[in-house]
Amino acid sequence: KAGVTQTPRYLIKTRGQQVTLSCSPISGHRSVSWYQQTPGQGLQFLFEYFSETQRNKGNFPGRFSGRQFSNSRSEMNVSTLELGDSALYLCASSWGGTGSPSGANVLTFGAGSRLTVL
């Protein structure tokens, strides 16, 4: 089955602009998580959406937001871009429901969206 698809793969923006990134999860997965990866801070959790609701949130400013649609596709938005927002943004999907954790809630990652802010 198809994996997690992130678009666009690469993009360049300037300071002050805003950006929207998209993530299509594996079919049947209802949870989508977003991570920011930078050389300085490593992988940091942004937020998680489950059934169109934000279920968990990391420690990022309000400029970072997201949403999830009824088909489980998710978008994240960063407004008023800063140089420090340059990063690889990774999306991961999982079944996400409660119950046995034996395999259903393992995260599957997309290839990421590489954002460069000039």
Next chain:
Amino acid sequence: AQSVTQPDIHITVSEGASLELRCNYSYGATPYLFWYVQSPGQGLQLLLKYFSGDTLVQGIKGFEAEFKRSQSSFNLRKPSVHWSDAAEYFCAVGAPILGGSYIPTFGRGTSLIVHP
């Protein structure tokens, strides 16, 4: 809150040699544990996971990891490294929430360099 430490930033091995990547975690109970691998410009691929049960876990690509509760460790091993194993390796720990859900916390990663 949980945390994970990968003490080695870089590891260099010769092709065919054995490999062990270290991972130590901090969490009050038994967490969920994972190893992921990332090739340049790519996302993370799951190598193996531990949720409960047998403390020696087998993964893909010939990797295995052992959960040692007394040492709060989850070290990754491979008996014979191939040049294609050169990549960044991430250990992650997840505290169980919501009856099976979790948010993993990742280590800073270990870069594996393989010499021919």
